[in-house]
Amino acid sequence: MAEIDLEDMEKYKSIIKEVAYRRGHIGTDLWASKEHICQGTDILINFLLRIKHTFPDWSREQQLKGGIAAYNAGDGNIDSYETVDSKTSNGDFSNDVIARAQWYRTTVAFNP
Numbered sequence: 001m002a003e004i005d006l007e008d009m010e011k012y013k014s015i016i017k018e019v020a021y022r023r024g025h026i027g028t029d030l031w032a033s034k035e036h037i038c039q040g041t042d043i044l045i046n047f048l049l050r051i052k053h054t055f056p057d058w059s060r061e062q063q064l065k066g067g068i069a070a071y072n073a074g075d076g077n078i079d080s081y082e083t084v085d086s087k088t089s090n091g092d093f094s095n096d097v098i099a100r101a102q103w104y105r106t107t108v109a110f111n112p
Helices: 002-021 034-054 060-073 093-107
Strands: none
Touching (some): 034 060, 060 093
C-alpha cells in the first residue's frame, strides 16, 4: 500500500522534513500544507504524551503504537495494548502507519 502512495509522498517530502525539525501551529484549509502537517504533528505528540502518561509501563514501541491509535480513535478508546487497534479505522490503523513508515524509511531512504 505504501508503494502506491509513493508518488504523492514525494510531493510532500521536503515539507515533512522541515516539519520534523520545526513545529508550528497555524490554521489553514489546505490539508497538505506545511501548517496542516505541523498541526497534525502537534496533535500526534499530544496523544503520544497522553498514552505515555496513561500507560507508563508500556515500552516505547507500545506507547508509539498506542499514540498513533489514539490519534485515529481518541485516547479514551485505548484500553489495553492487546486491543490497541480495535476501535481504529479498519482495526489496524497503528500497524498500517508503522508499516508504511518502515517501508518509506528503508525503501526510499525517506529519513527526515
